[in-house]
Amino acid sequence: MIxxxxxxxxxxxxxxxxxxxxxxxHQGNTNLIIGQSGSGKTVLMKCIVGLFTPSHGQVLxxxxxxxxxxxxxxxxxxxxxxxxxxxxxLFDSMSVLENVMFPLDMFSFDxxxxxxxxxxxxxxxxNLQDAGDKFPGEISGGMQKRVAIARAIALNPKYLFCDEPxxxxxxxxxxxxxxxxxxxxxxxxxxxxxxxxxxxxxxGIGEHILYIYQGENAWEGTKDEVIHSDNERLNSxxxxxxxxxxxxxxxx
Amino acid sequence: MFIQSYLTALGKYLQLMGRVFxxxxxxRVFWKQYLKEMTQLGVDSIGIVLLIxxxxxxxxxxxxxxxxxxxxxxxxxxxxxxxxxxxLEFSSSIMCLILSGxxxxxxxxxxxxxxxxxxxDALEIMGVNSASFLILxxxxxxxxxxxxxxxxxxxxxxxxxxxTAYVAHIITPAHLTExxxxxxxxxxxxxxxxxxxxxxxxxxxxxxxxxxxxxxGSFEVGKASTDxxxxxxMLILFSDIFLTNILS
Numbered sequence: 038m039i040x041x042x043x044x045x046x047x048x049x050x051x052x053x054x055x056x057x058x059x060x061x062x063h064q065g066n067t068n069l070i071i072g073q074s075g076s077g078k079t080v081l082m083k084c085i086v087g088l089f090t091p092s093h094g095q096v097l098x099x100x101x102x103x104x105x106x107x108x109x110x111x112x113x114x115x116x117x118x119x120x121x122x123x124x125x126x127l128f129d130s131m132s133v134l135e136n137v138m139f140p141l142d143m144f145s146f147d148x149x150x151x152x153x154x155x156x157x158x159x160x161x162x163x164n165l166q167d168a169g170d171k172f173p174g175e176i177s178g179g180m181q182k183r184v185a186i187a188r189a190i191a192l193n194p195k196y197l198f199c200d201e202p203x204x205x206x207x208x209x210x211x212x213x214x215x216x217x218x219x220x221x222x223x224x225x226x227x228x229x230x231x232x233x234x235x236x237x238x239x240x241g242i243g244e245h246i247l248y249i250y251q252g253e254n255a256w257e258g259t260k261d262e263v264i265h266s267d268n269e270r271l272n273s274x275x276x277x278x279x280x281x282x283x284x285x286x287x288x289x
Numbered sequence: 290m291f292i293q294s295y296l297t298a299l300g301k302y303l304q305l306m307g308r309v310f311x312x313x314x315x316x317r318v319f320w321k322q323y324l325k326e327m328t329q330l331g332v333d334s335i336g337i338v339l340l341i342x343x344x345x346x347x348x349x350x351x352x353x354x355x356x357x358x359x360x361x362x363x364x365x366x367x368x369x370x371x372x373x374x375x376x377l378e379f380s381s382s383i384m385c386l387i388l389s390g391x392x393x394x395x396x397x398x399x400x401x402x403x404x405x406x407x408x409x410d411a412l413e414i415m416g417v418n419s420a421s422f423l424i425l426x427x428x429x430x431x432x433x434x435x436x437x438x439x440x441x442x443x444x445x446x447x448x449x450x451x452x453t454a455y456v457a458h459i460i461t462p463a464h465l466t467e468x469x470x471x472x473x474x475x476x477x478x479x480x481x482x483x484x485x486x487x488x489x490x491x492x493x494x495x496x497x498x499x500x501x502x503x504x505x506g507s508f509e510v511g512k513a514s515t516d517x518x519x520x521x522x523m524l525i526l527f528s529d530i531f532l533t534n535i536l537s
Contacts, residue, residue, distance in 0.1 A: 086414055115416030126407040130325075140415055142318050198414075 038064050039085065039196065039228050044094035046080055046252075054080045055091070055252045064195075064228045067219050067242045071234055072249035073274060079200065081249065082232045086120060086198055087111060098196065116144055119189030119227075121218075123201040125181035127173040127188070134160065134169035137187045144192060159187035163217060179210035186217055190225065197222065199231040203238060211235060215242050236275060239263060248274070302498050308420035309428070309494070322426035323433075330392050330427065330493075331434025335441060337391060338384060342375075342442040345383075346449025349374055354453075354460050367460050368468020371450045373477070380442035381481035382529045385488035388438070389521040393496035396427055397517035400500030401510035409501070424497040428490060435489040436482045443481075480536045487532060488525050495521040 039062040046055040054077045062068040072078045083089040085096055087103055096103040098114060106114065127136050137156040145152055160169055163183040173181055182202055189197060199218060203211035219242040222229040231238065239246060243260035248271050250256075256271045263275055313319035353367040400423055403409050412419040447469060454462045499517035503509050 088410060088413065112416045115414060118414055118416075120411065120414045122407045122411060124406050126411040128408055128411075129402075129406075143315055143415065143417055 038062065038097075038099055039230065040095075040097040041081075041085070042095040042097065044081065044084055044091045044096065046077075046084055046089060047092045053252065055084065058094070058249070058252075058254045060247050060254060060257060062228055062230055063245065065223065065226050066229065066244040067222050068228070068230045068245045068247070069239060069243045070230060070232045070247050070249060071239060071274070072255075073234065076249045077252040078232050078249045080252075082198060082200055082230070085230065086118065087115070116192060117195040119192070119194035119197045121182065121185045121189050121197075121199040121202050123204045125173070125178075125185040127181055127184055129173055131172075132169065133165065133171050133173065133176065133184050136173070136184055137169075137191055140188065140191045156187075156191060159191050160184075162190070162221070163187045178205050179207075179214065182206065182210075182214050183217065186214075186221065190221060193225065195227060197225075197227045197229040199229070199233075201232055201234070203233060203235045208237065211237060212241070218242070239275065250274075301502065302495075305420055305424075305498055305501060306494060308418060309424045309497075311418060311421045313421060313425065314417065318422075319426060322422070323430055326426045326430030327434050330395070330431045331438065334388060334391060334434075334438060337387070338438050338442050339445040341387060342380065342384070342445035343449040343452070345379060346371060346375065346446030347453050348449075349379075349446075350450040350453045350465070351457070351459055364461075364464040365468035365471045368450065368465040369471045370468070371446070371465075372469045372473075375443050375446040376477040376481055377533075378481075379446065380439045381484040381488065382525065384438065384442045385435070385485055385492065385525055386522055389488075389492045389496075389525060390518050392431065393492050393518045393521045394514045396493060396496035397500035397514040398510055400424075400497055401503035401513045404501065404503045405506055405510060420501065424494070424501070427497060428493040431489040431493045432486055435485040439481055439485045443478075480533075483536060484529065484532045487528055491524045491528065492521050495524060 041058055041060050041062075044055055044058040045053070047053045058081060070078045070081060080089060084091045085103075087096075091104060094104070098117075101110075101114065103111065103114065127133075128139065131139065134153070134156055137159050138152055141147065141152040141155055145155075147155070157169065160166060163186050165180060165183055165187065168176060168180060168184070173184070176184070197218070202214050202218065206214065215238050218229060218231065221227070231242075233239070240260055240263075243263070246256075246258055246260065246263060247254060248256040248268075250270050256266065256268045258266065263271070266272065350367050350371045353370045357370075358366045400409075403423070409419045409423070412422060450465055450469075451462065453459045454465045496517040499513045499520065500510075503513045
């Protein structure tokens, strides 16, 4: 479980992007952080994974405060994390198989044969059995995201972070990625946090949704509670499109 | 304000170097990266080093023979001056200046692109010391390959000089050989090699610094690449004065 306690972030130029955010992200759930562009959800994600240090507050990983940890403890905790970036962030100079093997090469004491077998298993898990020899530039955006998922799960992480995993993908591929993240979360019992503004993801896999508005925790709930929420800010964000307005009307 | 910004940059550079010079997490991965960088930064530069040195060797020999050497000078003057220019300055300092353009921009743009495409963030999240993982093999690889490039440059320069003798008949091969062998001081060779070690460190570390601190997109990567070449060239020129003074 990941717990946020009073997270605030003010940058050096005086801009306050996050204000007193507290919430719990439970293990085995797909937790979504949603909000408009510029609402602070990416900064919040970066504070959670330690790319930014919060100005105030605690980030607790199963009770361990990431903010006050020393460098060595942080490094050890990071090995329990997997992350899927918006751009997939695959290493261009490595093949797909080498990308997936990379965390194993760095941190596993297994033999080369074992590491390769594990990497191939992860590629099989994301349905990319035959893509191992290809390079990131030779595969589609959806495939790159799946490789990123395979790399993220290579070390059996306890925590999975996804920064806008559906960005730049068509609706069908987005669904495949959502389903994959959801099933892997259940299979590995991970605490998964997804940063998104894709409403299909919210309605599809949002077991716990945190809505950020101007850097504040504006609403929390499940995908079913979203439909029936009276929160005006949330409704104006979620049901901005005609399609989702009709979904809400049908469900009333 | 001007001095403050330079001191801030120096402080950030030293902080980065502090992170770079840590024990690699996995030596098998470091070794793989090290070999890759030796190929990419060193072996791939051999062609341009040979080509430039060959022509400059020929041109220096022609210039000295036709424009400087006179009847009252010994016949070996052209060969002697060509040798001293190559050993003392060209193969180390000028060649490293040229390499700072090729290798420096390559390093800055590669690391800068990794920064803007979040590949460095991905390394950090995995718990990898990205500075050490990316930069240390580049510094080690270039410092390993530089003496070889210096030797190749010197040999190629001499071959260029011989080309003026055998092909253009501007100087006799015997006079050129006599000049190349005249009063040879082996320390001059080592001086060039020692200087090139420092220059290799400057090229790899300064270019990596500029690439590593990129924020933004492709425009910033391009700017970092240019800044890296300018800064490393300036530092090579300044340090050349001090190193020449110390080593002479």
